[in-house]
Amino acid sequence: MSAERVMILAHGHPDFSLGGGEIAAHGQWAELRRRGIPTMFIARVAQGTSPAGAWFSTRSADGSEMLFNAPHTNNFRHSQPNLAVVFTEFRELLERFAPTVVHFHHYVHLGLELVREVRKSAPGAKIVMTLHEYLAICNAQGQMLKTSGTLCTKAAPLDCHFCFPDVSPQDFFMRNLFIKSFLNLVDRFICPSAFLRDRYVAWGIPSEKMEVLENGQPPDAGEARRVAPSARMRASFVALGQLSARKGTLVLLEAVRLLPKRVRSQMQIEIHGSAQYERADFLADCAKLCKGLEDTVRMFGPYRPGDVSDIISRHGWVITPSIWWENSPLVIQEAFACGRPVICSNVGGMAEKVRAGIDGLHFRVGSSGDLAAVMERAMSEPGLFEQLCGGVRQPPSVAQTIDRLLEVY
Amino acid sequence: MSCGSSMLAMIFSWPPQRVQLSISTPNNDVAANWIRCARADVSSHLAQRGAGGGGPDHGFVCFIPQPAGSIGAHLAIEIGSAGPKRVRIATAPASEMAMPTVRMILNTFNSRHPQLRQLLDRHVGPAVDAAWSARYRAPVTPIVEHFGAPAGAPAAAPAGAPAAAPEVSLIVPLFGRHDFVEYQLALFADDPDFRNAELIYVVDDPYIFEEFRGRCDGLYGMYRIPFTVVYPHSNLGFAGANNCGAKVARGKHLLLMNSDVMPKQNGWLGAMLASYRNTPGIGILGVKLLYENGSVQHAGMEFRRSTAWANMWINYHPFKGQSGLGLQGLHAIDAVTAACVLIEADLYRTLGGLSEEYIVGDFEDSDLCLRALEAGRRNYLALDIELYHLERQSQNRVGDGTLRTNLSIYNCWRHDRRWSGFIAGLKA
Numbered sequence: 001m002s003a004e005r006v007m008i009l010a011h012g013h014p015d016f017s018l019g020g021g022e023i024a025a026h027g028q029w030a031e032l033r034r035r036g037i038p039t040m041f042i043a044r045v046a047q048g049t050s051p052a053g054a055w056f057s058t059r060s061a062d063g064s065e066m067l068f069n070a071p072h073t074n075n076f077r078h079s080q081p082n083l084a085v086v087f088t089e090f091r092e093l094l095e096r097f098a099p100t101v102v103h104f105h106h107y108v109h110l111g112l113e114l115v116r117e118v119r120k121s122a123p124g125a126k127i128v129m130t131l132h133e134y135l136a137i138c139n140a141q142g143q144m145l146k147t148s149g150t151l152c153t154k155a156a157p158l159d160c161h162f163c164f165p166d167v168s169p170q171d172f173f174m175r176n177l178f179i180k181s182f183l184n185l186v187d188r189f190i191c192p193s194a195f196l197r198d199r200y201v202a203w204g205i206p207s208e209k210m211e212v213l214e215n216g217q218p219p220d221a222g223e224a225r226r227v228a229p230s231a232r233m234r235a236s237f238v239a240l241g242q243l244s245a246r247k248g249t250l251v252l253l254e255a256v257r258l259l260p261k262r263v264r265s266q267m268q269i270e271i272h273g274s275a276q277y278e279r280a281d282f283l284a285d286c287a288k289l290c291k292g293l294e295d296t297v298r299m300f301g302p303y304r305p306g307d308v309s310d311i312i313s314r315h316g317w318v319i320t321p322s323i324w325w326e327n328s329p330l331v332i333q334e335a336f337a338c339g340r341p342v343i344c345s346n347v348g349g350m351a352e353k354v355r356a357g358i359d360g361l362h363f364r365v366g367s368s369g370d371l372a373a374v375m376e377r378a379m380s381e382p383g384l385f386e387q388l389c390g391g392v393r394q395p396p397s398v399a400q401t402i403d404r405l406l407e408v409y
Numbered sequence: 410m411s412c413g414s415s416m417l418a419m420i421f422s423w424p425p426q427r428v429q430l431s432i433s434t435p436n437n438d439v440a441a442n443w444i445r446c447a448r449a450d451v452s453s454h455l456a457q458r459g460a461g462g463g464g465p466d467h468g469f470v471c472f473i474p475q476p477a478g479s480i481g482a483h484l485a486i487e488i489g490s491a492g493p494k495r496v497r498i499a500t501a502p503a504s505e506m507a508m509p510t511v512r513m514i515l516n517t518f519n520s521r522h523p524q525l526r527q528l529l530d531r532h533v534g535p536a537v538d539a540a541w542s543a544r545y546r547a548p549v550t551p552i553v554e555h556f557g558a559p560a561g562a563p564a565a566a567p568a569g570a571p572a573a574a575p576e577v578s579l580i581v582p583l584f585g586r587h588d589f590v591e592y593q594l595a596l597f598a599d600d601p602d603f604r605n606a607e608l609i610y611v612v613d614d615p616y617i618f619e620e621f622r623g624r625c626d627g628l629y630g631m632y633r634i635p636f637t638v639v640y641p642h643s644n645l646g647f648a649g650a651n652n653c654g655a656k657v658a659r660g661k662h663l664l665l666m667n668s669d670v671m672p673k674q675n676g677w678l679g680a681m682l683a684s685y686r687n688t689p690g691i692g693i694l695g696v697k698l699l700y701e702n703g704s705v706q707h708a709g710m711e712f713r714r715s716t717a718w719a720n721m722w723i724n725y726h727p728f729k730g731q732s733g734l735g736l737q738g739l740h741a742i743d744a745v746t747a748a749c750v751l752i753e754a755d756l757y758r759t760l761g762g763l764s765e766e767y768i769v770g771d772f773e774d775s776d777l778c779l780r781a782l783e784a785g786r787r788n789y790l791a792l793d794i795e796l797y798h799l800e801r802q803s804q805n806r807v808g809d810g811t812l813r814t815n816l817s818i819y820n821c822w823r824h825d826r827r828w829s830g831f832i833a834g835l836k837a
Contacts, residue, residue, distance in 0.1 A: 079591070082627075083627030083628065083630060083631040084626070084627050084630060086631060087627075087630040087631055088630075113631055116598070116631065116632075117631075120633065156702070157701045157702060158702060169701055169702075170669070170701050170799035172701075173701035173797070173799060174589075174592045174671065174799065177592065177595075177596060177671055177797075178591075178592050178595050178596075181595040181596055181598070181599070182595070184599070185599075
């Protein structure tokens with residue numbers, strides 16, 4: 001095991017973009033290094049930021065942390081148009097580092113061609129890939145949410161063409177063949193949820209290549225500020241993360257409006273997160289729905305990752321009302337780390353991670369009426385809050401994940 | 410209009426029923442076998458002026474064959490309705506740009522004409538033949554470039570040493586889109602059968618050559634499948650492009666493949682070669698081709714008479730759009746589509762390759778199959794070998810619906826004229 005040399009590739013660096021995938025990849029690199037395993041972290045950064053035009057440049061003096069100044073990829077088939085970078089500079093990096101394991105934490109923004117280059121230039125290396133959403137299957141940002149707003153269960157050329165009328169069914173078909181030609185070269189896939197695994201197996205990846213494994217919670221800077229749940233918190237709800245229609249922000253606001261005034265007056269709801277990438281009409285919808293709810297709902301805007309425990313600890317329940325399947329939302333693990341039960345949509349990775357009646361409650365996805373009913377029950381049913389708090393299990397840490405990853409490697 | 414050295418006269422008159430037309434040329438040949446046809450443009454013009462009536466057949470079409478060298482001749486047209494009247498028409502020299510002329514000729518007739526066959530036999534057919542055979546042909550010195558060591562070449566061969574002939578040369582013409590190459594290479598890259606195969610891309614489109622060429626170094630570096638690029642400097646059409654590729658090909662067999670044909674799984678090439686080698690007397694081998702939804706695009710072609718098209722033989726595609734799950738085994742068949750066919754290289758050359766007399770790409774595949782049958786071979790269809798054919802690349806190459814239909818009718822007529830008796834014999 002000590003002979004392993006691991007190369008981890010990620011679509012972003014957490015210093016520049018704070019996505020769950022970036023944080024997980026970087027956290028795993030740090031943990032492997034802590035254990036003395038030679039590990040290189042390569043994160044893609046937006047073009048035009050590297051010195052002297054080098055495609056790869058160091059982030060740490062010893063070269064164990066690298067930035068890939070990747071040319072923009074084709075976001076339809078996730079192809080790297082500058083093939084020479086792949087078979088020249090990336091190849092050189094592979095040959096010099098000589099990894100025994102290459103772990104892709106994504107291929108988006110990097111280019112699928114990197115996978116083939118590993119297979120050719122480091123033929124002995126095991127290729128591991130963590131799947132973060134359904135991007136290979138679905139062109140709608142990998143969310144399997146139709147452009148009409150309905151949930152999608154299966155990609156097919158004609159169906160995808162109806163979502164994107166400018167793209168022919170034939171082109172969708174070729175996208176599928178093209179992406180699979182690279183994913184076929186991967187030895188093991190890491191799936192943060194069983195739901196995601198099943199989707200990819202149904203799409204055509206052999207189930208024996210699949211491993212269900214959480215990314216693992218990185219050490220929490222705000223852990224010391226965690227406060228145990230108490231009965232007075234049971235009428236207090238919080239939603240964290242990006243504000244967007246897909247994340248169900250509007251479903252939540254509509255649900256609150258549907259509750260009778262008498263119920264509303266007893267509850268408190270906080271929404272933390274940024275809507276910086278959202279369109280003006282979404283923001284207008286939010287403002288309209290918030291009108292008259294000022295005494296119940298408070299919007300807090302963006303927060304720092306170190307403040308998550310602090311924010312959650314002031315509330316009883318965490319709500320994840322996403323209208324798409326999700327995979328394994330970070331916020332659910334953060335809620336469990338704080339010992340809080342979760343109210344979530346009854347689909348996909350959310351419904352898998354939150355066990356209804358054990359450590360949380362489900363409502364029908366997209367239904368503000370059902371969410372309103374569930375929230376009312378959550379705050380009023382005697383003993384329910386305490387019971388579900390008692391059912392919460394701690395999520396795995398990065399260290400626990402690495403123990404299992406090393407078996408996969 | 411001029412078609413080569415000959416002419417196609419298109420005349421209209423009003424009122425239609427009272428005209429007697431005769432045409433004489435300076436050589437005093439009288440062409441009186443003209444055919445009447447509807448002229449929607451004339452009818453609508455007359456209707457607007459309140460002068461309609463008397464039927465829509467205002468037009469006359471007449472092909473006037475002229476010997477080579479008679480460019481610039483004058484025509485005298487005699488209209489006998491109100492006494493002889495001579496009209497002199499100066500004819501323009503024939504254009505080497507054949508396609509605009511072909512388009513104009515094809516736009517003159519309606520496929521629902523009651524005398525379609527006579528119209529084709531006497532006028533439209535010979536006129537298109539004459540225009541098409543006068544087309545400009547680029548000097549045949551195509552650009553040939555190799556990316557990666559050619560298949561079969563020993564790694565340390567002395568310079569100039571002839572490389573061993575590969576088992577098969579794949580010839581893939583490119584027109585319009587070249588990104589298909591990237592998809593194909595991604596799907597060829599892990600197939601061991603490509604180790605002894607030569608891959609030839611024929612760029613049959615001057616508009617994409619430089620851009621495609623700019624990608625080739627990267628494509629070879631990435632996928633490491635050696636390939637050859639052949640560029641004939643002009644658009645030769647499907648048949649011409651394949652023939653151009655065949656001249657460069659070194660393989661014992663040729664696999665003609667469309668750029669929008671994609672493998673379903675590895676091993677298909679070896680399976681086709683094995684099928685071919687194990688079938689004595691074989692001429693051409695076709696395979697099952699599927700649409701992107703998995704239904705049948707091609708499972709052989711069947712000659713059928715078309716009542717809509719003057720009872721001419723057409724290439725019918727049985728099972729098209731249907732499930733092909735039950736279709737298995739190797740079967741003798743008259744004809745297969747050229748989207749993916751295997752043929753011995755020597756036989757291809759003996760037969761003269763694909764006929765370049767069909768315009769744009771239609772019927773030359775069944776024509777080749779029929780020539781193989783005529784030469785005493787049998788053609789086969791391997792239904793256990795499946796590839797995808799995302800049939801679309803050739804669409805809109807010519808123009809809108811009417812022109813496409815009329816071009817198909819012309820090619821069909823040409824094919825029927827050559828093979829009608831032979832096909833009837835196969836059916837007997």
